[in-house]
Amino acid sequence: MEFLDQILFYPIERLPFFLITLIIAFTLHEFSHAYFANKFGDPTAKLLGRVTLNPAVHFDLLGIILLLIAGFGWARPVPVNRANFSNPRRDSIIVSAAGPLSNLLLAFVGCLIYAALYEFGALSAMSNDRAVDAVHIFFDTFIVLNFFLFLFNLIPLPPLDGYRIVEELAPRRIAAKMQRFEQWSILIFLLIILIPGFQKYTIRPMYETAYSFSVFFLNMFTSLFGG
Template sequence: MFNIRSLAIRLLALLIAFTLHEFAHALVSYSLGDRSAGTHNRLTINPLAHIDWMGLLCLFAFGFGWGKPVTVDPRYYKDPKNGMVWTAFAGPVMNFILGFVCIFFYYLILGFIPSLYYTGIGSFILDLLAQTAYLSIGLGIFNCIPIPPLDGSKVLFSFLDEDKYFRLIQGTPVLSIIFIAILFSGVINAPIYHLESSMVSLFSNISMKIMGL
């Protein structure tokens, strides 16, 4: 049965997760000297600036996907290769931080204001926090896969010479085909969900210990 509440929560969670992911890329690149993100209006948390419609569809359907890639120009970095690595790493790290923050506040509300769960707005907020945590962590894990155009490739290939590095991270038709085949084959679903569940459990345990629950 169609459930507008569940649809709204999932859509909001997706928008939050991938918007902050792309914003993190833009912010780190900008801080390293590249002004491209500012020129292309990506230094914003407005979701409309970061939407990639195919990536959003995959996020909605599979729980992992991507936003519109942030335009970066590594020539402005003092160390182009390391600058690309830090810029790429920023997206998944932001997703993991967001996941932890959502889980922390989820248990904070349940532990100290449990009655809020039985109100309409309270249950909506708690469900949104839970959904955002799962989707954000899943998005971060997915983007760590070392296949272009995902962020993991920019980190894994960093041991290569600069010429080979920048050629590989741009991707090739073969790598694109491999990426699409892996995405739609479903072979990565189980590993991602396992890692996602493990990270959620870890963040939950840390949060509850911090609060003494």
């Protein structure tokens, strides 16, 4: 147990809740990419069986391990052929944004349900204290992690969705230059994220921001339900 506590980014007692959250968050994230790509005319993901809510299809083992150890990770990327889109730039932006926005939606839904359970007395009506603690930990984990995934995936560095959005928004001349340096950008990104000394300037601030979002929106929804 002590060994796991030392290597894991998250407290070990919260590990089951993180894993449940990841199953939901990663699955909907990648499904959203695949769904909108297919909707806009690119059947690549559909032909590979990615337009599905089956978690096994979307998970990447290394990405999950890194998320648990380093605080960041990934699912299996959805292949997209923008040449199949009727409006490649617009459709590519929507497809790229669909993933992070799905995590934002999950965070909002989590806030809404959590606030409703609290304000309508469902938690206080539970007689088992351990069950109440589990509900608190789950929603806290679910909301913060989904806000974090929303922010993290909007970082404008490859291979993240934020980079694809910026690439499509940039003038073609600049986008061409970005593509030439893409392989090196990925290496720089991994070094910045993986080097422990940099994490307090990268991963930690995003988690703190995600936590601030969760507090703000929980208070907002609680106020709405409380009248």
